[in-house]
Each structure stands twice: as structure tokens, then as C-alpha cells.
Amino acid sequence: MDTDVLVVGSGIAGLFFSLKIPDKYRVTVITKKGSNDTSTNFAQGGIAAVFGKDDSFKLHIQDTMRVGQGLSNRQRVELMVREAPRLVNELHDLGVEFSLDENGNYDLGREAAHSRRRIVHAKDLTGEVIERTLIARVLESKNIEIVEDRVALDLGTLNNRCFGIWTFNSSSSAVEFISAKVILLATGGAGQIYLHTTNPTVSTGDGIAMAKRCGIKVANMEFIQFHPTSLWVEHPLERAFLISEAVRGEGGVLTLKNGKPFMEKYHQLGSLAPRDVVARAIARELKETCDKYVYLDLSRISARRIKERFPNIHNTCLSHGIDITKEPIPCVPAAHYLCGGIVVDENGFTGVNGLYATGETSCVGIHGANRLASNSLLESVVFSERAAYYSVSNISKERYRPVNYTAGEETMPSEKIELMKHGIRKLMWDKLGVMRKVDEMKNAERETNSLAKKISLLEKEATPNTDFSNLRNMILVARLIISCALQRRESRGLHWVEDYPYKDPNYEKDTIDN
């Protein structure tokens, strides 16, 4: 298959990028499952932008930099914050129905570590509304097509240029090369590497693994954001249900099972402290009390406001037998967002000609050691637009078609794959979670190194398919997380190591995996 522009991923980054490509170019978007099987589709809180009368670019920049703990790139943060209102208005013009207040202005929500109300949202279904709208606009565009159930396996590169992607076609079970002049990796995060995660099953870090296999730089993989509040259920779900921070923004308070609030002990902002502080506080309290969950008490929010502002959370909790207008929500932390990823410049360029990366799979320098809530949808639109404009202005006519994809012919039993996947997810949850210890991380390193050896032997025998590809990517991404985590001998932002409980100025720099 030939196309001009090949986009891997149908979340906000891939779709917004596609819509920004001039329509004289053919754009093909491939996606691992259905079009809306994305993290984007599950985003609840919203997208951050300065619209409030008491707000300013300076404050949004300050909040982002403070949370990033010395590792955010100021110039790029400034660029993103200044572009935010224009691009949020553009999403609105594309048809995204954001919630409005009684005066017809955006109803601005408040989230942790934001000093002002600046979260533009569509009730608590912001991601779903954005995803639905962008898919609709893409389907109307004559030059863009979406190909579902098509898995990107590996990049086709030669002499520092990317010429396309090897893909697995789930309907024909064939490996096919798609050749293109511009390739965008917009494959999202890697939450599925952890046992408890808010990410959908497609989030196995594939773009990062593909890039790494081609020697492209990957950075800051140790900074995994654990969302403090996912719904606790007796048997962990494939994807944990998120209780948005906006609930705490509206007045929800974290308490122990006995009803006692505990966050004031840890931070002056109490339940609205930055996510890493809240996640660690919950982990500590759970360790001390041996409870399985803490509570989020919504009794200060009226039942009417709960139903109007959080219809999705209200209904989902009801389906688990919890009426949040009357009782508290049992919560635990879950892996949520990857701050690190493929190193790119402010145009999403990876350094390999023709190859770009945007959205959660990329590391453009916004989040540093921690992500400010609702900055990731924003980052995706700002840098995807830039990448689209830059990539077509540097388009090359060169084509190259590799002949063979190296693989074997054995089918690896799916039970064996599932078992190995579960092993990695549990290992990462236990040893590279909210609180880390050097000896445990070293154990995890040994275990994943031996898994990597096994998989490289199997690779020569196994036929490529979606499950196998997920597994080998998960092992590689887990190793990248461990390697970056072991390099950073301090605690900063999301990376908390009990052996080094302080920040060390020598580590005020990105961790590049080597």
C-alpha cells in the first residue's frame, strides 16, 4: 500500500494532525482496534487553557513549570500555553460541544495544582466528545481514510530516513508494508504495562518500542503518573475506571475508611495537592492501615451538581452498586500517564527524516518530572498542528520498499502470551510503582532482561500478530522504564525512590535511555 502521509493512531494526536495536512495529500490513519479505542476517548477532566478573567499565560506557565520540577522546557511550555485558547476555540468550531456557563462562556473547571479555574470540558466526557467530533470531521475529509484493526509492527528505515511501516493486517493475518513520505507515530501511552491502569488495552507503548528498535532516542521513562483516584473494585478490571480530579476540584475530600480526612498531613492544598503527592499519600496510608482503598467523600457537593457535572462517574459508580450522591467512592491509585517517550523537537521531529511523533508517545519537554492535569490533550493539539505543517513543508519524494519482514512461522499460544503479559504487569506494579526501592528495581531489571532474551529467541520462530507484538513491545518498554528509573538516583516528581528521598540538583536534566 502507498500513501503520502501515514498516521499510526486515531486518538487526538493522530486525528488532529491528519486534519491539519493539506488535502492535496492522501492521509492514511491506521489504528490497532476500532477508531475510538484510544485514551483520548476516556479523558474526563478536560483541556487546560487561559480564558478566566483572573487568569493569565504567566500563571498557566508557572503552574506547568512548578509541577514539572525543573525538567520542563520553558520555551515549549510558553509556546503551548499561548496557543491554547486559539486551539480550544478551533476544537469548538470543529463541533466539540464544550460545557458553557449561564453567560455562554466556557464553564471553567478547577483541577489539582492549577492556581486558577482553566479546565475547558464537556461535562465529564470531554475526551469522548472530542474523539467523536474529530472522527466525524476526518470521515468527511475526502483525502483521509481510517484503517481499523491494522497494527504497526516496525518502522522501515534506511540511511536515517523512514520510508513506511510494517503492519499486521488482522483480517488477512498478513504482514504488509505501507510506504509513505511522512510518518507520524501517535500511538499514545503505555499504561497497560501496569496491573492497574486507567489506559485502554491498546496502550502498550508500541510507538516507543518501534522507535527504540531503530535507535531513536527515548527519554524520561521513569516518570509514570499514577492517578490517585481510580474506582476500587474487588477484581481489577482490564481498564480501571477513573474518578476525575475535577471531583476533588468541586469539593470532594479524601478520607480513610473511618471517614477521617488525611491529606492535610501531606500538603497545604489537601485533597487538591499535585497528583504525585496524593498518590503517594494514599499508598502510604494504605500500607499503614492495611486497607484496600481510601474513600472520596462527595458529601459537600449537592446531588444535583453531582448528576449535572459528573453524569458518567455517577452512572458508572451506580452500575457498581455505589450511589455517589449518598455514599463515598472507594478509590485506589492506577497507572495513568507516561510523561516520557520518543524525544522530539517543537515540530514533533524525531531526527529520522520523514518520521514524527506527537501526543503521549512523544517527549517534547512539556511535562518534565510530572504532568499538570489537562495539559496532555492540549499538548497533543498544539504539537500535532506544528508537526503537520512542518512535515509537509519538508516532504521528500524518495521511496524505498524493503522486501522482507524477518519473522518465523510458529504461532505462539495465546495463553502463554497472556501469562507473560500478566507477569510483566504484576512485576511493574510491585517494583516500579508509586514508591520504589533500588534493590526491587534491580530485581525487576534482572527479570525483564531474562524475558527479553526469551522473546528475542521466540521472535525468530513466531509469526507476528497483535498479541505477540504487544508482548514484545511491553517487555522493551518495561526495560526502558526500569533503565531510566535506575539512572535517576534521587526522588523528583513522579519518581519516588525510598533509598534517595531527596531531590539532587545534579539530576536536574532529562534521563536519556542508553
Ligand SMILES: Cc1cc2nc3c(=O)[nH]c(=O)nc-3n(C[C@H](O)[C@H](O)[C@H](O)COP(=O)(O)OP(=O)(O)OC[C@H]3O[C@@H](n4cnc5c(N)ncnc54)[C@H](O)[C@@H]3O)c2cc1C
Ligand atoms: C481515563 C483517562 C482520563 C484522562 N483524562 C484527561 C484529561 O481530562 N485531560 C487531559 O489533558 N488528558 C487526560 N488524559 C490523558 C489523555 O487522554 C491522553 O494523554 C491523550 O488522549 C493521548 O492522546 P494520543 O492521541 O497521544 O493517544 P491515544 O488517544 O491513546 O491514541 C493512541 C492510538 O494509537 C493506536 N495504536 C497504538 N499502538 C498501535 C499500533 N501498534 N498500531 C496501530 N495503532 C496503534 C491506538 O489504537 C489509538 O488509536 C486521560 C487519560 C485517561 C486514560
